[in-house]
Amino acid sequence: MAKKTAKNTGLTLEGVELLRQVFPIMRTLAKAGTERDRAGNRQLLYSQYASLILVSLFNPVLGTARALVAHSGVKRVRKLTGGSKVSLGSFSEAARVFDPQLLNGILDQLREELRRRQLPRLLSTARLGKVPDKLIDRLVAVDGSILSAMPQMMGRMADRDKGQWCLHAQVQVCDGQPRSTQVTSGKLAGKAAERAVLAENLQADTLYLLDRGYRSADLFNRIHEVGSDYVARLNRKDGRVAEAPIAKDNQPLALPALSDEARQMGVVADEWITLGGRCGASKIGSGHPLRRITLIPPADRASSARQGRDRTDQGGRDELILATTLVDLPAEQVVQLYECRWQVELFFRFLKQVLGCKQLLSTKDEGVQMQLYCALITSLLLALCSGGSISKRQYERICLFLQGWADEEELLEVLRPPP
Template sequence: MTPLINELAHDAYRLPFQDRFHDLDMTLVAVDGTLIKALPKMLWALWMDEDRRAAKMHLEFDILKGIPLEARVTDANTSEIAQLESLLSPGKLYCLDAGYRKYHFLNTILQQSSSFIVRLHNNASYELIQERALSETDRKAGIEFDRVVWLGSTSTHNKLSRPVRIIQLRYHDERTPSGLPRTTRPSSKKTCRTPSVRKTLLIVTDRMDLPAELIMLMYRYRWQIELFFRWFKCVLGCKHLLAHSENGVTLQVYCALIASLLIRLWTGRKPTKRTFEMICLYFQGWATLEELIEHIEQLKSKEQKQP
């Protein structure tokens, strides 16, 4: 089914993101994994113990098109880095969370003629080579510094074959209204925690040519893959397995991805819950083809009106 997914993905066009991404010379992709709970009798779905089993879907997602590109199903204990390493291809800008920050793996991405944007822990070690000047746009975006460094401690410098760039962003936790104090709450250890509103985000990339605030904007759009996981589980209902074998779960996952791509190609936008419900009503005989087409046309007209 992978060739079919690749063919459908090729036919999709970019979503109306900011114009600044149009000249990007690589495919901006997010990669992550999500767990699908399995039954205890599914012995292949190794996870925590015999009673808690799960499968894992490893997904490669085109951020600018809003579509899945590649997926694999394994047991929950399979390494996400190992799976991505087997799927690496040239010409991609991989946008990854902190779980993929292994330095030798980042070097493997470079060897495949691709690039990366990865989140680091705030206590990451590095040796400063150059302090890059920040533009006014960078400062307004909350960027505190932009540096060229050798990443890692002295003993791990050789894990990356070239210097990289780290960027630190200051941001505020949007879950707390600005100007209002946080209320403390007791933790499980009967202590009180008062998290700071002000937080920092540390990003590493090998792309030296892109503005710092654009790098941060790309990482912000990594969240699109998390939204797709919610659509996959909560709307398509793929957290409810129709088969118990690994091949059966894989078939269900691929069918769901193909359905998502077909809806995306038909509507010209990311699938929504209402569109999925309308398609289901049509197949059940509760809606006519004319009503379904009218719904699709309304979506397209709303898309065209957006700035």
């Protein structure tokens, strides 16, 4: 009888070996932050500090800084982190000594490794109906998510923006992992505003998927200038109908005709527009051909209670209004592309609900950044190990494996895809 061929189990023994490298990977940071310590008195090194954060990520019981410090002297914890027991004062003070941006070097290495290993497989399996495959690798969903520290002082109650941070993420749709991240503190205004952060981190040959918070003619023009495209959601009053731009042959540029599939989907308009002062408080117009697609879900009923809102039509039905530079793509494919923006929401959900980043270990900006960067490192390592996304139950089994409660076979059993 022929021997059965083993199926791909997602997490392989090579992946298990990668899990064991979670903590050693931080030892490259051991000498960081010790430049001024000529006497060698510093005992809490950057590598140990970052490793302690990883311990909290893989041990949900240790959800606070006090709990983490109290058990930092346990033998296995000391072996994993490469240091001795630390005090609460040292742990708190270390947040201002170490540079969070050094963790970005590790993040970049893991991102490159993930793309090298998984991109060919992901591109071969990722399909969006009739959307050209060449667009899938370019898709990047953009958004920001607020994280707040628990109020510890009366002053925190008086200032709602104190103890508040925002993680700005650009998530690659094909693998669900962040391509670029940045942490800002305080109000989402000025340089910390979502549009300003994205404008400073634009890359060429990218197709950005943007929510209404990014609607701005200034931002749209900058995306176009760097050689990228976008699909962004607008409000009902944004933009005005414009004449078709002139093509190279001196003829008006025509949009693809609405197909039956687009009409069944609910597309009611596909037209050329220009953006004015109502779009994101921008006083300049769009400096490139801009297309607006309006979709009203057929199943949505009119509601007088919702009339007059920016996201509904005159009858009170929900409207999906998209602006895009993809002028050659059929309207239904543009809508399918925008639906992929949900990947960034799934990423934030994983970060908060699975990795437990709703509760912060520090109230200092640098400490919050280091915790979030360590969480991103964990997310990338899990993606490398498993070959895909991880559920909460699977993450719990990984935690048990690292704590010694589960062996390799029991770990593979949970992560093995169903027959």
